[in-house]
Amino acid sequence: MPGLEDLYREIILDHYRSPRNRGTLETPPAHMAKGHNPLCGDEIQVYLIVGDGYVEDVKISGQGCSISQSSASMMSAAVKGKTVHEARRMIDAFRSMMSVHERAVAGNRIDHEEPDDYSDVKLGDLDALRGVVKFPVRIKCATLSWNTLTQALEEATA
Amino acid sequence: MPGLEDLYREIILDHYRSPRNRGTLETPPAHMAKGHNPLCGDEIQVYLIVGDGYVEDVKISGQGCSISQSSASMMSAAVKGKTVHEARRMIDAFRSMMSVHERAVAGNRIDHEEPDDYSDVKLGDLDALRGVVKFPVRIKCATLSWNTLTQALEEATA
Amino acid sequence: MSLDVARLKKDFPVLEREIDGKPLVYLDSANSSQKPQQVIDAMSRFMETSYGPVSRSAYQLAANATELFEGARQKVQRFINASKLEEVVFTKNATEALNTVIQSWGRANLHDGDAVVLTQMEHHANIVPWHILSAEKHLELRWVPLTDDGQLDLTHLDQLLDGAKAFSVTAMSNVLGTLTPIRLLTDAARAAGAISIVDGCQFVPHNVTDVQAMGADFFAFSSHKMCGPSGIGVLWGREQLLEAMPPFMGGGNMISDVRLDGFDVAELPAKFEAGTPPITEAIGLGAAIDYLDEVGMDNVRRHEMDIAGYTITMLKERFGDDITIYGPDNVEVRGATISFAFRGIHPHDISQVLDQTNVCVRAGHHCAKPLMRILDTPATTRASFYLYNDESDADALANALDGASDIFNF
Amino acid sequence: MSLDVARLKKDFPVLEREIDGKPLVYLDSANSSQKPQQVIDAMSRFMETSYGPVSRSAYQLAANATELFEGARQKVQRFINASKLEEVVFTKNATEALNTVIQSWGRANLHDGDAVVLTQMEHHANIVPWHILSAEKHLELRWVPLTDDGQLDLTHLDQLLDGAKAFSVTAMSNVLGTLTPIRLLTDAARAAGAISIVDGCQFVPHNVTDVQAMGADFFAFSSHKMCGPSGIGVLWGREQLLEAMPPFMGGGNMISDVRLDGFDVAELPAKFEAGTPPITEAIGLGAAIDYLDEVGMDNVRRHEMDIAGYTITMLKERFGDDITIYGPDNVEVRGATISFAFRGIHPHDISQVLDQTNVCVRAGHHCAKPLMRILDTPATTRASFYLYNDESDADALANALDGASDIFNF
Numbered sequence A, B: 001m002p003g004l005e006d007l008y009r010e011i012i013l014d015h016y017r018s019p020r021n022r023g024t025l026e027t028p029p030a031h032m033a034k035g036h037n038p039l040c041g042d043e044i045q046v047y048l049i050v051g052d053g054y055v056e057d058v059k060i061s062g063q064g065c066s067i068s069q070s071s072a073s074m075m076s077a078a079v080k081g082k083t084v085h086e087a088r089r090m091i092d093a094f095r096s097m098m099s100v101h102e103r104a105v106a107g108n109r110i111d112h113e114e115p116d117d118y119s120d121v122k123l124g125d126l127d128a129l130r131g132v133v134k135f136p137v138r139i140k141c142a143t144l145s146w147n148t149l150t151q152a153l154e155e156a157t158a
Numbered sequence C, D: 001m002s003l004d005v006a007r008l009k010k011d012f013p014v015l016e017r018e019i020d021g022k023p024l025v026y027l028d029s030a031n032s033s034q035k036p037q038q039v040i041d042a043m044s045r046f047m048e049t050s051y052g053p054v055s056r057s058a059y060q061l062a063a064n065a066t067e068l069f070e071g072a073r074q075k076v077q078r079f080i081n082a083s084k085l086e087e088v089v090f091t092k093n094a095t096e097a098l099n100t101v102i103q104s105w106g107r108a109n110l111h112d113g114d115a116v117v118l119t120q121m122e123h124h125a126n127i128v129p130w131h132i133l134s135a136e137k138h139l140e141l142r143w144v145p146l147t148d149d150g151q152l153d154l155t156h157l158d159q160l161l162d163g164a165k166a167f168s169v170t171a172m173s174n175v176l177g178t179l180t181p182i183r184l185l186t187d188a189a190r191a192a193g194a195i196s197i198v199d200g201c202q203f204v205p206h207n208v209t210d211v212q213a214m215g216a217d218f219f220a221f222s223s224h225k226m227c228g229p230s231g232i233g234v235l236w237g238r239e240q241l242l243e244a245m246p247p248f249m250g251g252g253n254m255i256s257d258v259r260l261d262g263f264d265v266a267e268l269p270a271k272f273e274a275g276t277p278p279i280t281e282a283i284g285l286g287a288a289i290d291y292l293d294e295v296g297m298d299n300v301r302r303h304e305m306d307i308a309g310y311t312i313t314m315l316k317e318r319f320g321d322d323i324t325i326y327g328p329d330n331v332e333v334r335g336a337t338i339s340f341a342f343r344g345i346h347p348h349d350i351s352q353v354l355d356q357t358n359v360c361v362r363a364g365h366h367c368a369k370p371l372m373r374i375l376d377t378p379a380t381t382r383a384s385f386y387l388y389n390d391e392s393d394a395d396a397l398a399n400a401l402d403g404a405s406d407i408f409n410f
């Protein structure tokens, strides 16, 4: 359908169809965080085991639309095995990719500071979500799992 | 001032300048009722002595605009010495003179019943208040004392 | 069809809007309806020539504005057949109307442990105020369950009402489209000694409303769902009940006297209208009522039975088992608000794809989360029709659903 | 003069209205202001081309309407210099804003016998909600008295604030025109450990507003007094205070979850915006802010100092002892809202005579009965000027007063 190619890329639909790292982990040892998008009812749980500064394992459960589910799936694949520091930079890089519009939608003033440079961060598959920025209401779907991961990371490293 | 002659007739201003039956009566034996127009702050007290089916004495106190004060003054002069029945018919006749517009202003549907015939009731000076009907917001000023008299009569004859 | 929809569509300028060259197919009227030019013009004209404060100032401009404002109240009175003008209270929306009853009547009349009956298809506006009150009063909330086809299951109604103090129920579900048997429900409440509070938010825009025939004690609805402006709603209540209730908000207009140590309330309806009311909005609501009167609410209802019947049949024929329509099939007991699930595609994705062809539907929980849990889904897609929708809109919906199938073909 | 009033007048179509061939002299803006064409058009245009539900549906029309609605919130934020967007809550009017604070913050934070400080010049909207709460909590209300020229008498302020939990005060009197020394008052409150609630209803339309510089904790005002539409008001509050308060009304939009046995609140500002908000009205308020920005609030304030000075001097010169003007003479501490008594003629009669030449003033207690008792009069006549009034309006007022003298020449 014209206009939607940017949103529903094949790789996004693939992650939606066959989500990676789906399931749960026992808590403890895992840490779990919950996210929720009241607008569309999407819910997500991120299970995380951090050991020795590494994301040892991550699992995702919950339900939601293609964007929130594929974003969560790609995220899990991207951060698994990375150092906590790398995962944090990935979160920042992803948010930055989404952020201009997220701020505009949230209605806050957009500050004209120089943005951080994340060109070193390899987003891989995640780059396919760039098209979401054109659909402001969906940005919250894409960022839901990332906000939830942030929470889980905080708890796991507290 | 053009347009206002109908409202501020000389006789009205005369009653306003020199109100009749102004004062208070001891309660008991008198009955007292209070009236209040929240819109303009007008307040009135009607003191009433009813004996043997007659309005033996009536006094008015309180304060308010020219219309509410002159209407109260004329009313006191009109009902003093009358039978309770005559006073009641006078109240009805006065209300009827004011009523079309009062109903419209209160916003109620105007019912198209045949109005009662009050041609037998002599309104005298009070007829000068007929012009108030053209100034709908003032109707409540004109009727304030009459509503208060009704209350006082009810208490005095209860 | 009962309505000349092609002609009516022309009254709604927004429906002429094209996005990317495609006309707007507006199927979200249960959320908020569009406004006819007549309403927009009535508001502009009022602000351009007659705006003035109401109920306070005595000069001609203000007296005239007050008359127009009170004239709108009379229109509402007649439209819902209230017996008294004083029973018609203007609020900001149906939610404030429900909060006024539940919080004010509730605080004055309910005690610890009292039971209140709701239904499982209520909107949050008729649930959360009860929770708020419950935090103070520890109420026992009882819930009328649903049948499989989304009607109220009244099997145990008398038990549920036994000893209850209030029955708070919608006249039409904003999710399922179900019309509830209101008179039967208010009769049962009365027999049990409970007052009945009816949420008429979805009912009033689509049906002939008669609050007296319904037997309700309180009745709430919003202007913005019935071709009127945002910013105004209505609470209707029986005079004796409104008289006996304490006020909800304090301020100007709702008092007859204020002293340093207390205040006296004004007469109805001012008692529940604290502060400057939605003046221009009342004028707009009055114009919306004129508009709906002209069309005829019986015609609106017949039209929506037709369009609901057409749409349900068409969608089932076209998509078979791929579509699940919630709520009753029988158009006698439902309106043209149609929630559905389609091929396991998430409602948010459906609405996104539909939006590409300017088909506007709502995806979500529709402010009815308890009902979503009973339907066992986090969200539904809802297409809601109004007097300006016809078969072409239903067909556009179906065509757009084909588009969603193409993308999510797994 | 600081403003080109002749040009501004043209923006307000109602001012071109003639009644019986005479132009409108609108001197009741403290009650409710007129609306410029720019505001009227913004609302019509929105309803004609862009109306959609906000915050709920995801299609383009609705997303766009949400963006415009939130854009209006941003305009308010900037206009009053709130530090956070989440602190700007849309209500139906200032009265709802004050009730929200007083009832919700009050129920959660005040206890039996707690003291609250008000002033004797408060509007009913800042008195009656305290009385309503007092009926539950038996609060001790303390009152800051007035000086002879209608300013706050702060001699005993510290004693009054001693041990008090809240100071609820107007930034400008709607009767006397007095501007109160807000920063000094909020500082005193803070020093005493009390929160400060500022009624900005009369202040915002006529002055540059900076809620942070004012040091307020809560701040309330209405759109309809500042060239915006009826049906919308604003509550601003400090984020931590709003976060810690329970919601006031329950319903859609203010929740993040609802269950049969309870609910979770939404984030700010949605938590205090139950139900469908005044959507078109927010667009109109945004347009009013654009309009006022264009004129410049500092210019508005300077203009009103000029016109207040001119009017007070002129009336005193012309009528001498026949006129008593309430409130301060010094235009540094007052706005152009001028209450007066004239030759013992009842205000209702004055306003009636003035109305004959289309001079619109308010006669009455101005929703400030306690103040009337202090002024020892049941009512005053009030002429209130705004950016569209000039000396010709003040002169028309004086000429009309001559007319009243002629009739009531005793």
Ligand SMILES: Cc1ncc(COP(=O)(O)O)c(C=O)c1O
Binding pocket: C252, C274, C275, C276, C277, D030, D031, D093, D094, D095, D096, D123, D125, D126, D170, D172, D173, D174, D199, D201, D202, D222, D224, D233, D367
């Ligand atoms: C000082 C003051 N506070 C509060 C209010 C109440 O405003 P509203 O009626 O718009 O709620 C007004 C206006 O009537 C006012 O002048």
Ligand SMILES: Cc1ncc(COP(=O)(O)O)c(C=O)c1O
Binding pocket: C030, C031, C093, C094, C095, C096, C123, C125, C126, C170, C172, C173, C174, C199, C201, C202, C222, C224, C233, C367, D252, D274, D275, D276
């Ligand atoms: C059934 C029902 N009740 C109450 C409401 C609340 O109406 P409003 O948001 O206009 O206050 C709605 C609409 O959202 C509704 O559909």
